[in-house]
Amino acid sequence: MQRSAGCHLPMTCNSTCHNSTNTSQKKTKLVAVTSMSNVLGTINPVHEISRKAHAVGAKILVDAAQSTPHRQIDVRTGDGGEIDFLVLSGHKLFGPTGIGVLYGRKELLREMNPFMGGGHMISRVFKDHSNWADPPAKFEAGTIPIVQAIAMGTAIDYVEGLGFANIHDYEAALLRYATKKLESIPGLKIYGPPCEAKGPICSFTIDGVSCEDLANLLDIKGVFVRHGHHCTMPLHDKLVISASVRASFAMYNTHDEVDHLIEAVKFALERLT
Template sequence: MFDIQEIRSQFSILDREVNGKPLVYLDNAATSQKPNSVLEVCHAYYTELNANVHRGIHTLSQLATEEMELSRRKIQKFINAEHDFEVIFTKGTTEGLNLISYILTQKLQKDDEIIISYLEHHSNIVPWQLLCERTGAKLRVIPIDENGILQLDYFDKFLSEKTKVVSVNQVSNALGIVNPIEEIIARTRKNTDAYIVIDGAQSAPHFNIDVQKLDCDFFVFSGHKMYAPMGTGILYGKREILEALPPFHGGGEMIATCSFDKTTYAGLPFKYEAGTPNVGGNIALGAAVDFMNRVGHENIQNHENALLEYAQRHLLEIEGLKVYGEKAKRTGVVSFNLEGVGISSDVGMILDKMGIAVRTGHHCTQPIMEFFNIAGTVRASFAVYNTFEEIDLLVEGVKKAQRMLS
């Protein structure tokens, strides 16, 4: 049974007030709140287990290592990776994408091509631009139409023997649009031997992920958007690819042998996990997976889709309100502006006075904003603990903002 009040009771922060009003937290695409079960695991690590991992024979080090590696196996199952050592702990999606773009440097040369899309977060644009600067490769960008839907006929035209990397997000953080990555992967595999990178930052919190079924080469996501602590994330990579590519960072943990003459590298996953990891956070990421499994992926997706449909329907009843990507397949996000209100942050500030947390601005997707010829949007984004009553409060808040700002 899906019991929204029981779920909400697991998030203590939802009991607080903001500006004298009950908190309505609708900024989940930026970061989700954390259930007590995750916070308790963080606290338990630092009060009962605090020790470095993989390096000590003493009891605390052994126990901490066991807990972190158990978390790795939970995440392996969560994304259906074939091997647990294909799961690399990172600080988040941004680090994962930068890691991939760096280790692929030797695989590209002048006039090779990297394909991304117009719907990407800056973290899936800038690392590839840096790779182009290092190698002389060129960036190709799949355009979108007026609904924010990718124009895959252009993608087909871009694909060639020059294509070395295709990197797209599964869900747009700015608009919530669900991209047809299965089709993109299939077309890529049919026409090239390019590396396929999927940014799952906005999909891992909402969808059931199966990297083997997808047949992507890399999949990255952040823990903090799926009920885990900040500073946690995962890079999945196929075994044979990770084994063949060079390390990202050098230092402790990632070596097999080290001398002044030569260093040899450790096997997976440690080859890509130099230095002391975020042990407590990584263990808590496993606890976040446990939480999501208890609620159930289908329950999460059904509830959030119902919230999105309800929010869009009632927001569009407001005269002069425009939803971006309205006709596209979306999840978790409604991104909008009010006609005659030039600055989205003004709407956000009024909503904040009512205890309603939304995100305003360009959402680290300036190309999308330029396409629609706007400076930014108001973005409400949903998680499993949000309610229809909270959306009613959002709608009333937007109406109030419109009266005050028009």
């Protein structure tokens, strides 16, 4: 459970429409998709989507910001399902703010022009033009955020050291436990697929209860959840709700903390209903 900040752009395909890849047309240039919905937790089949995108000559970009601390994505499958571009944020991987990763297939990065100018990005400058350095340097104009990069490396080593299989097993058990407990609260509705098809987050509403009031009362009890539209207004429109409350679990949370969440929800409900 944590506070989560930041907005992200609407994706062309998110968890609400992950079966809609058939709509890719010959004119489609780029399919952008989250690997894990930050609201529903849905794990999207990115390799299957990639194969369909490639079949119509499109590229795929995967937003892995939400899934990175929970599961690995192999960008090189060798069967047409490879990932062309992948992005993730440092702060969601228990690392620093102000840094993230943009992965791109080398041959694509070689073809692309830099979008910013600055130091360390050229191989040769002439009076009328410049030759760019090889990727990734040509996209890293200016002095890089050295401190953040070192801290990010430490965060990656830490998560890899724990082992993704261990993280997954632990979080899956925590999610099942939390889901069962939350579902026992009258009027509480969890959105998204069943536990097996999602990452460890539960977004929910409770009949007749304001999400903001609920989140504030949980805060008083030391439980940090995110509430609101989570930068996904169209999804909330589709669900016909104006907001939801999201409890996010990670490998540092415990079953006792889930119990504490449930007690805090009951505490809030006594005051709000």
